[in-house]
Amino acid sequence: MEIRQVLISGSTKLTRFIFFLTFPSISFAEPTGIIFMEGEKPSRIVYTAQFLNTYEHSTSISAFMNSNTNEEFEKLRNEQRQVEMRVVATYENKTAPESIDMTLLFQCHNKMYRIYSAHAMFRDGSDKQTKQDWKPYDSANSAFPIVASKIACDNEQVLNAAKEVAASENGQNFSAFDKLGIIYIGDLDRFQAVDMVWKTVLADGIRPAYNAKTLTAQELKEWNAKLDKQLAEAKQQIAGNKALASAALNDIHEDQAFKKEISANAKKHTDMFGRESKQFKQLKWILGKTENEIVRKSGAPSNATEVGDARFLTYYNEYFIPGVGYSHIDNNGYAVYGGTSVTCELTLELRKGGSQSDFRVVDYHADTSNGGCRDLSWFNRD
Secondary structure, three states: OEEEEEEEEOOOOEEEEEEEEOOOOOOOOOEEEEEEEEOOOOOOEEEEEOOOOOEEEEOOHHHHHHOOOHHHHHHHHHHHEEEEEEEEEEEOOOOOOOEEEEEEEEEOOOOEEEEEEEEEEOOOOOEEEEEEEEEEHHHOOOOHHHHHHHHHHOHHHHHHHHHHHHHOHHHOOOHHHHHOOOEEEEEOOHHHHHHHHHHOOOOOOOOOOOOOOOOOHHHHHHHHHHHHHHHHHHHHHHHHHHHHHHHHHHHHHHHHHHHHHHHHHHHHHEOOOOOEOHHHHHHHHHOOOEHHHHHHHHOOOOEEEEEOOEEEEEEEEEEEEEEEEEEEEOOOOOEEEEEEEEEEEEEEEEEOOOOOOOOEEEEEEEEEEOOOOOOOOOOOOO
C-alpha cells in the first residue's frame, strides 16, 4: 500500500487530498489520470483523461503543399494543428449527470477547443449525446479547457514524464506525473474511472444513487462496448489522416528538391558578379511554370518536341526595322534605304519533377540576332 499526497487545483481554491492507491506498474494501453477538479462540496466536478492517448490531425492537409521550406511547413503545421483527447467528467451533484464522456478537440495555435462528441449518463439510466462548436479557452466558465489543453497540446512533456515513471523502481514512482498536475489512477475504462474518483478525491462526499434504476453488469458492459466502438472508429479515421499527412509531407520534400534544382539553373543567366540581365528579368517568371500556364500567358509555341524525359517548347519572333542599316543608289539615282531584320527564338526546357505530374519549366535558352530578345513583350503578354 502506498500513500500519495497530491494537490488538485480547483477554480476557487487549492484542496489537499491524502488517499491510498495500490497500482501495478504503469500500463501504456489506456492510462487514465485525474487532471482537474472544480466546485464546492456537494457540487464538485472531477475530470479524468486518457492523457497519453492523444491524437493529432490537421484540418487542411492540402495547405501543407504551399510550403517551400521545412520552416514554412512547421509554421503551417502548428497553425493548423488539432489534438484530440478523451475526458470523463464525474459530477457530485445529484441533479447533474452521473458522468459525461467527452471527446475534446483543441486548436493549439489558436487556443480554441470544441466538444466533438459527448455522452452524458444520467442517474435514471438514460443517456444523451451532444456537441459544442469551437470556443476560445478563456470564454468558458471554467479553467478546465486551459488545463486540459496544456496536457493535450504539450503532450511531449507528458510522454517524457511517462518514460520517467516507467524507468522508476517497479514503475511505481508517479512524481513525474504529479508535477504536471496529473494523478495517475490506472488503466481504466469510463465506469472504472468514475468509481475510482468516488473512492479517492470524492470519498468524503455522498455518492448519489440512481433514481429509479440500477445498471446491471451486462448493461454496463454493453454501454462500454458502444463507447469503445465509437472510439475505435475515431482512431481509425485519425490513422487515415496521419497517412495522408505523411504522404503530403513527402510531396512537400519532393517539391522542395525540384524547386532547388530549378533555382540552380537561374544562376546560368547572371553575369560573373551575379547580376541579372534585362533579358533574364523578363523571363524569370517562366521557371517552375507548367506548360498550360505558359500557353495561357504566351500563346501556343511554334514548335514542341520531346527528347528523353524532357519536353521543349520553341517560341519565335521576327520583325523588320525599315530605314536602318544598308542603303544604296538605284538606277534612277535615288537613295534606297534598307532595314534590319530582328529575330528572337526562345527554347523552354520542361521536365516532370516533385509531386506534380505536369511538365514544368526548368531552364530556357535564347537565340537572337540584332538584339531581338531585348524586348520580350510579345512573349510576356501581361
